[in-house]
Structures are given as C-alpha cells and as structure tokens.
Amino acid sequence: MPSQLPTFDDVIDAAARIAPHAQLTPVLTSRTLDALTGARLFFKAEHLQRVGAFKFRGACNAVWSLQAATAARGVVTHSSGNHGAALALAARTRGIPCHVIVPDNAVAAKRASIERQGAVLHLCAPSIEAREAMCAQVQAETGAELVHPYADARVIAGQGTATLELLAQSGGLDVVIAPLGGGGLGAGTALALHGRAPQAELWLAEPAGAADGAASLAAGALRTDIVPDTVCDGLRGKLGAPNLALLLAHRAQAVTVEDADTIAAMQLLWQVLKQVVEPSSAIALAALLSRREALAGKRVGVILSGGNVDLAALPWLAAA
Amino acid sequence: MPSQLPTFDDVIDAAARIAPHAQLTPVLTSRTLDALTGARLFFKAEHLQRVGAFKFRGACNAVWSLQAATAARGVVTHSSGNHGAALALAARTRGIPCHVIVPDNAVAAKRASIERQGAVLHLCAPSIEAREAMCAQVQAETGAELVHPYADARVIAGQGTATLELLAQSGGLDVVIAPLGGGGLGAGTALALHGRAPQAELWLAEPAGAADGAASLAAGALRTDIVPDTVCDGLRGKLGAPNLALLLAHRAQAVTVEDADTIAAMQLLWQVLKQVVEPSSAIALAALLSRREALAGKRVGVILSGGNVDLAALPWLAAA
Numbered sequence A, B: 001m002p003s004q005l006p007t008f009d010d011v012i013d014a015a016a017r018i019a020p021h022a023q024l025t026p027v028l029t030s031r032t033l034d035a036l037t038g039a040r041l042f043f044k045a046e047h048l049q050r051v052g053a054f055k056f057r058g059a060c061n062a063v064w065s066l067q068a069a070t071a072a073r074g075v076v077t078h079s080s081g082n083h084g085a086a087l088a089l090a091a092r093t094r095g096i097p098c099h100v101i102v103p104d105n106a107v108a109a110k111r112a113s114i115e116r117q118g119a120v121l122h123l124c125a126p127s128i129e130a131r132e133a134m135c136a137q138v139q140a141e142t143g144a145e146l147v148h149p150y151a152d153a154r155v156i157a158g159q160g161t162a163t164l165e166l167l168a169q170s171g172g173l174d175v176v177i178a179p180l181g182g183g184g185l186g187a188g189t190a191l192a193l194h195g196r197a198p199q200a201e202l203w204l205a206e207p208a209g210a211a212d213g214a215a216s217l218a219a220g221a222l223r224t225d226i227v228p229d230t231v232c233d234g235l236r237g238k239l240g241a242p243n244l245a246l247l248l249a250h251r252a253q254a255v256t257v258e259d260a261d262t263i264a265a266m267q268l269l270w271q272v273l274k275q276v277v278e279p280s281s282a283i284a285l286a287a288l289l290s291r292r293e294a295l296a297g298k299r300v301g302v303i304l305s306g307g308n309v310d311l312a313a314l315p316w317l318a319a320a
Helices: A008-018 A031-037 A055-065 A068-072 A082-094 A108-116 A128-142 A153-170 A184-196 A212-219 A241-249 A259-271 A279-289 B008-018 B031-037 B055-065 B068-072 B082-094 B108-116 B128-142 B153-170 B184-196 B212-219 B241-249 B259-271 B279-289
Strands: A040-045 A075-078 A098-103 A120-124 A175-179 A201-207 A253-257 A299-304 B040-045 B075-078 B098-103 B120-124 B175-179 B201-207 B253-257 B299-304
Touching (some): A008 A055, A008 A153, A008 A184, A040 A153, A055 A082, A055 A153, A075 A082, A075 A128, A098 A108, A098 A128, A108 A120, A120 A128, A153 A184, A153 A241, A153 A299, A175 A184, A175 A279, A184 A241, A201 A212, A201 A279, A212 A253, A253 A259, A253 A279, B008 B153, B031 B040, B031 B279, B040 B153, B075 B082, B075 B128, B082 B108, B098 B128, B153 B184, B175 B184, B175 B279, B184 B201, B184 B241, B201 B212, B201 B279, B212 B253, B259 B279, B279 B299
Parallel strands (some): A075 A098, A098 A120, B040 B299, B098 B120, B175 B201, B175 B299, B201 B253
8 A cells, every 4th residue: 555646535535534633723814924035925834843843743643554464463663753753653552562763873863862752762873774774673573564754645644634734724725835855744635735736836945956857857767867966955855756746747947046045044944934844844934935926916825844953962952 | 102011902902013023922831841831831932022122013003102203303222232223113113213222242242133124333432420420411412212221111011012912822821921021021010910810929030139129129219239140141131110100009029040940941942942031031931940849730821032143253163
C-alpha cells in the first residue's frame, strides 16, 4: 500500500483517523503582513501541532492505519528531526514500539524531542547508505513496519489534512503555499486543495541550495544529483517518487528562495506574528514576498509547518 | 471621571465599546506546560492583540469614551512603550491627534511602534519630573486629554475585558495570574474575574527588583521609595492609587519573581508554546512554577500580556 498513490478520499479518511489524537491548529492573520504582501494571508499554525510540526498528521495516520498484528511489531523510520519525533509520539498514542534512525549531526533539540517521546534512538553516520543499512537491520531484528518520512501514501494523505482544515477555517483560498523538502506535505496539500478547490494554485517554496524539487518538476523526472546546502534543516531531503508524480499531476509551481531571504522572513514572523517558526517554515513567507505582483488581492493560505528551533543557538536567551 | 474607581459594569461597557476595534485573541494550551505545573493552564494570548499587547484594550476604551468635542483636541500620555503605541493606534481608529511622551532610554522597538501608529513623539529625560513637565506643556498647548497608562478608570475597565473573554473561552477558572506593574491590568482583571467568578483567586506576578506593588499590598498603602531594577521593562512603573484600592478590595496576592526565573520561563514559552512573549509576560509563568504545590489540579488562566521583544538584541537573528 505505501507505494500506491493516495487520493483525496484517503485524505478524508486520514482526517477522521487522526482526529482523536491530533490538534486542530488555529489559523492566524496579520494586518501588517497583509499590507506587506498585498494579499490576504491565512497562516495555518502547524508549529502548534503536537511535537511542533505538521509531521504528526502523517505519522499518526500511518500508525493508526496498521492492522493490529503488524502494529504490535512496532514502526521504524529514519529522520533528521520532526518526522522522528512525530512517529515516536504516534506510536505512543497506540502503545506500540518505535525505532528512529537519526544522523549523528541532527539538531540537538530534535534529537531530544524524539527521545522524550519514548522512541529507541539509533544514531548513524550522516549518509544515505549508513541510514538505509541501519534501517534494514532494525527491520530484520524487530519486524517493525517502515514508515518513510514522505514517500509513503499514508503519510502523504495525513499531511493533506492540514489543508482540509485550512480551507474550512479560512473560508476559501486562491493560492496555498507550503515548503518543499521530500514532498510529503506538498503532495498531501495538492490532494486536499484540489479535492475541495480545483482551480486554486499550489505553490511550493524550496531552498535555492536544495532545489532538487524545482529541478525535478521542470524535468518531469527525479533529479538526485543535487547536494543540499541550506539552513532549512527540514528541507534537505530529496523529493520522493510518488511525491513527484502527484505534484506533476497537480501542476504545482516551485519557488526557490535564498537562505538570507528565509531568515529575514523568519525574523518578520517572530516580530510581527509573534510566532516561533523554524527556517523551513519561514521560507513560505519569503517566497510570497518575492512574488508580490502575482498576489495582489488574492486569498493565500500559508502552511507554517514547524517551530522546532534550537533556542540554545540564541546567545541572548541562552545567557540567562 | 478618571479618578473614580471603575466597576464590573464599566468592564462590560468597555467590552462593547472596543469590540469593533480590538482583536478577540485566542486562548492557547499546552500538555507539556500542564505536566510541568500540575495545573490546567489557559494562556490568554494578548501578545496577539493589536500593537502586540493588552494595552490596546484600555487605550481604546479611553479614546472611545470621550465626548466628541474633547476627542477633537486629541489625547496625550507618557509611556515607556506599549501604552504609547496602543494609545496612538486607538487615536487613529477615531481619527484624532495623539501625543506620546517617551523617556529617551526606552526600548527602540517600542519607540518605533509608537511612531508607526502616527503619534507625535516627545522625547524627555528618564525622570518622573521631566516627564510630568513635558506632559503638562503638551496639555497646555493642545488641550489634549491625558490618558494615564494605568491610574485611569477607563483604562482599568478596558484592560479587564481580556479576562471577560478568557473566562468565556476557558469555561471557568480557579485562579487567574497577571503581571503587575502600575496595576492597570491587575485592577481590571480583579473587576472582571470577581464579577463573573467571586470565589476565584487573583495572583499578580511582580519582579523582585521592582516589588513596590507587593510592598504596597502588604502595607495597605502606596510605597513609592523603591527604585526599579529589572529586565521586565513593562513592569517598572509604580503602582497607582486607584489600582491599589481595587487590588486590596479584591484580596489580590502578589508573587515576586527573580529576573533569572523570568528569562527561563520566557525561554520555555518560546520553546514549548512557540510564542514570542516579552519578559514582562513570561513572569506570570515563572510565578506559577514557583508555586506548584498550590496549583495541583487547578484551572489557571495566565495573561500573556505582550510580545514586543527587541529581536535586534538576538545576535543569531540579527546576523542574517
């Protein structure tokens, strides 16, 4: 099932499945940011989701989709951060084991968050080979079910539920913009958005230093030769195959953003919206600010995907 | 009228008066912070109020309480920050002039915010004498109405509207805690809280380095001999006379907090609640953390009073 492409109905099913566990996050608005962009912005506050990121939606849908016998053997994933914590918590809501394989250079706050949720942490070298070897080993030893961070139909359907809510809460949108990493959020957003609003546009904000998604969309085929170099630690993953297929089918448009613009947008969101969001979220506002002329008067949904910033990196706060 | 003590009915009237202009701010909750305190916490997000602080409520109520002829001459106040920006915006909603007297050592972000709202800024030396002299001069020259930051019945009644909303949004509370500076928020909270829930307790969090409020409540009379020394720039003002009278009548309890504990609580609110709040707000959570044993199982409202932090003081963000 994970390799099949999910549909809009899967997003609807996911919404019902995760409702007892996930947070219905608020939608925030700002007169100041509307004036700055010329649009009417609706910020879906997924940094206020459980574990501080939309990732809980997909992980929760995957965990609660499992048959009881499969579930009992547990779940396993590899993740540099938010998906690991999300799967750990999702497993805990069902009382099943969870194993997370984490590169040993991952952000400290995200590693701590995974452990706090009660998962077994397996550190590996920061290479795809080391990660896959350890993942295979854990699967062999435990029989745990792999829940890939984004190239998984259950995960994609779960991520789409944020946009179902956003559309209802905002009263309709012309454009939705989401950050693009592996494409779990992008593909889920595409399904939810066009299931409800076929004419709406889907924009995807991607770091210029990790723009394999934009290149893949342009080429119509996966580009795997790009080495990520960006502060957006949540967006360094390579676009997945089912994710690309869905994004092409939904005519998603990529907008690439320089890191400096992302950090400036993050500062704006902290200062004006008073929300602690991570760079991988702020990139969406940066993308909008670079495309102001196309936004005049439009109703735009912005997915604030996560808020797991390492505050220890802020000397002013750490000094206290 | 400003020197009379306001009543619960004045809070009800204020709520209707400011409704067209003020934001109905959300109430946030956190499983993590509930676990940490042993209470059920309801955070009233007044840092998401217009101009980023509850102060807009009182200022707006004062401005829209004025007779047309008085209003036409404008309003004037002295403020180190949030009240100045709030009165400036409130005046703008009514299309009348506003003058703000600001000490020349005020936080840059707050000065900029006052000017952005279109008020005339008058800088003075950071002493009470210099401030009052300039205030008298502006009043004499313009006929503007003085709207004191906290020792004003209209302002107190306006601040109470946050707690009216909080009580409705939370479904009832055993304790409400608010920061204590001049006592505008404290006195307004007292009126609203006991108007709806006579048995509920009112706690007030005050910096140990500016604890004239705690000393005044203990003495039953204003203590004016304390020189403030605290990072909580919004809580350096001296408790006002009408404010003390109301707080005594409502048996408010002061809890004093060291700055280091306030900064630690601020970091918690940024990290866990993902909200950018200023030290003068975070002090309320610090006070709760110091009184955990008294809170077990209680429903506690926490007023997050403002979020106007000078992010330029964060080198990590400023470097971008």
